[in-house]
Amino acid sequence: MKEEDVKRMIRSVSILGFLLLFLVLSSIGVVLLLQYQPDLVQGWLAKEKSRNSEQISEAFQDEWTPEKLEEVGLVEGEGLQLVLANCTNCHSAKLVTQNRFTREGWIQVIRWMQETQGFWELGENEDAIVDYLSTHFAPEAQGRRMPLEVEWYSLE
Amino acid sequence: MKKQRRAFIKKITLASLASALGAEIVFAKNLPKDYLPVFLQEQDSLKALGKDSALKVLNDRPWNIETPIHLLDDKVTPADKMFVRNNGSIPEKIDISTWSLTVKGESVQKEKSYSLSELKSKFKNYTYQLTLECGGNGRGEFYPPTEGNQWGQGAVSCALWTGIRLKDLLEDVGIKKDAVYIGYHGADAHLSGDPKKEAISRGIPIKKAMQDETLLAFQMNGKEIPMAHGYPLRLVAGGYPASASGKWLKAISVRNKVHDGSKMESPSYRVPIEPIEPGTQTAAENMRIIESMPVKSLITHPKSGAEFSLGKTLEIRGHAWAGEEEVSKVAYSIDFGATWQSCNLDKPVNRFAWQHFQTNVKFPKKGYYEIWVMATDENGNSQPMVVPGWNPKGYLNNACHRIAVKVS
Known part of the structure; x- marks a missing residue:
């Protein structure tokens, strides 16, 4: 056996040993905690639960970079996270940002989706969602026909 | 980073859309790892769906893609220039042997x-x-x-x-x-x-x-x-x-x-x-x-925004259709509807096919013009100049198509 191989074996054995020791010690720790401080453990578990819902919104934040928000036409503002979490699961955010409604109009659209498209109840979040939508995506008066938007080019 | 990317997107004009995928590689080092701008994803998707890169994605889930009017110039619409209106998801697997x-x-x-x-x-x-x-x-x-x-x-x-x-x-x-x-x-x-x-x-x-x-x-x-x-x-x-x-x-x-x-x-x-x-x-x-769709027409050539010199004869052409009816007349106006001249109009190749119109237009002096086009069906129904009767879901807007031209 070469000296190098022996060295490698010793290293592996010692790593394994440390791992075992760590496992045994942490198990003892958990058992002791459960025995003497059960409230503390329950507190942690509860925290873990609420963190899960935070993680969900964090996941949305990860996915929704400022660049991506800009591309689909969404703007920062109160209620944005709720809109992302509730209004982009089934359809594209672009379907939201193409549209313009008053508060009543947005509520009507939500009711239509709930009645015919299987959309869930929004509960206490509805107000914040409708506020966001009717603030940032409100109708602008445009009359019976708008002037043409023109990109000029030279025609031979 | 954000500014750079915005500038990059602004630099891309409609005419250079086709090269957008190539541009992605050039700017790759400016982009965060694993981050592909939506703009480029859209280009990829259009490519995957077999669509011309100039088509406009209104909605990517479900797919709703619109054709710019000047790309509808073909007499028979090719697949890459056909609009997409989906309500659900495109089926993932299709086995025609068991269909x-x-x-x-x-x-x-x-x-x-x-x-x-x-x-x-x-x-x-x-x-x-x-x-x-x-x-x-x-x-x-x-x-x-x-x-x-x-x-x-x-x-x-x-x-x-x-x-x-x-x-x-x-x-x-x-x-x-x-x-x-x-x-x-x-x-x-x-x-x-x-x-x-x-x-x-x-x-x-x-x-x-x-x-x-x-x-x-x-x-x-x-x-x-x-x-x-x-x-x-x-x-x-x-x-x-x-x-x-x-x-x-x-x-x-x-x-x-x-x-x-x-x-x-x-x-x-x-x-x-x-x-x-x-x-x-x-x-x-x-x-x-809604059953039969209303009478309508589009100027598919030239693309809106043409600038040319006084004296040029401008050929305009496009299509007209009227749901289940036939179009009997197509007229155009260059004076905001004050006077109308008729266009040459082909018969449909078969029932329910659009009809082609064409004419040559001369302009009396330099300036900004809008060319308006109005089709009339065999029952005497024509297109309104303003947006027609409002309805709760916004259907059947057959207001006349307008293009802008500038004579210099």
Whole structure:
């Protein structure tokens, strides 16, 4: 056996040993905690639960970079996270940002989706969602026909 | 970083869209790892869907893609320039060897299924050029705004469809005397993912189902139907809102009442029977199902925004259609509707195909002009110059198409 191989074996054995020791010690720790401080453990578990819902919104934040928000036409503002979490699961955010409604109009659209498209109840979040939508995506008066938007080019 | 990227996107003009994918590599080192701008994802998607990169994605889930008007210049719309209006998700796997079409419902003598090859070989094949226009084409101009994809005027196509006549199939199945409607069922999934829900299941009255031109199509422009347009089998009911032409067709229900599938209910694809004040609502009983689409026309050449010198004779051309009717006249105006001159107008190649118009225009002096075009159908109905009667879902905007030109 070469000296190098022996060295490698010793290293592996010692790593394994440390791992075992760590496992045994942490198990003892958990058992002791459960025995003497059960409230503390329950507190942690509860925290873990609420963190899960935070993680969900964090996941949305990860996915929704400022660049991506800009591309689909969404703007920062109160209620944005709720809109992302509730209004982009089934359809594209672009379907939201193409549209313009008053508060009543947005509520009507939500009711239509709930009645015919299987959309869930929004509960206490509805107000914040409708506020966001009717603030940032409100109708602008445009009359019976708008002037043409023109990109000029030279025609031979 | 953000600024750089914005600048990069601003630099991309419509004309250089095609090279956008190449540009991505050049700027790759500026982009965060694993981050692909939506803009470029969209270009990839358009490519994957077989679409021209200049088409406009209104919505990517479900796919709703609009064609810029000047790209509709072809007499027969090619696949890469055909608008897409989907209500659900495009089916992921399609096995044509096991694909079958079932004809069922209260008003069939007996439920019957056919394989794809059986359909193709058992019945005579026909080819028609058929106009398909989204009922919501032009929605973006309604005020107050109405809910849905905010289409400009490019949600229309007229391709060559090959298939069998629906009436031949219904005759083979045997339908009862009380049949009044047929409804379609496709393989596209509802956006909510609920397998019990159908994304869309609309239909047509029996009188439409029995027309010679109403096809169960398996070819578009002589090739298999592209995936986004209903491969391997779809209904094509020319002249009706395109939503009546069900894609990825799996079944047809022959009904003894008006079909009650998804998006047949009010206010979907319905308009008020008695006109209503803009922004107001009306009872479901005052809404009728849209059948034949209204008269309409588009200037497909030149593209809006042309600048040229005084003295040039400008050729304008485009298409006109009128749902189930024929267009009898197309006129244009260069003075905001004060005076109108008529265009040369071709007869349709067959019923429900759009018609081509063409004329040469001269301009009296330098300046800004709008060319307006107005078609009139054989019943004397023409296009309004302003947005027509408001309706709760923003359907049937057939206001005249306008292009801008500058004479210098």
